[in-house]
Amino acid sequence: MSDTRTVRAARKAQVDSFSCVACGCCVPSCPRKAISIFKGMFATVDTELCVGCGKCAKACPAGFITVSEAAQ
Ligand code: SF4
Ligand code: SF4
Secondary structure (H helix, E strand, O other): OOOOOOOHHHHHHHEEOOOOOOOOOOOOOOOOOOOEEOOOEEEEEOOOOOOOOOOOHHHOOOOEEEEEEEEE
C-alpha cells in the first residue's frame, strides 16, 4: 500500500499586515476572490482559495504581498 502521509506544499500569498495600508488595489487582482480587507485595516488572504498565482503580489504598489511555499 502507498503511504498517504506525504507532506504537501503549495504556493500561497501572504500579506505583510503590519505594513499594509488597506488601499484595496490587490483585491480585484485576484481571480479566485481570495483577498479581502479585514475591518478596513489590512488585506487578508483566504488560503483555501489562493492558488499562488502571484497576481496580487504584482498588484500591490508597495510590495507588501509575497508568494511562497507553505506546508498544508
Ligand atoms: S496568489 Fe493569486 S490566488 Fe492567491 S491571493 Fe494572490 S491573486 Fe489570489
Ligand atoms: S495592495 Fe498592498 S497595501 Fe493595498 S491592500 Fe493590498 S496588500 Fe495592502
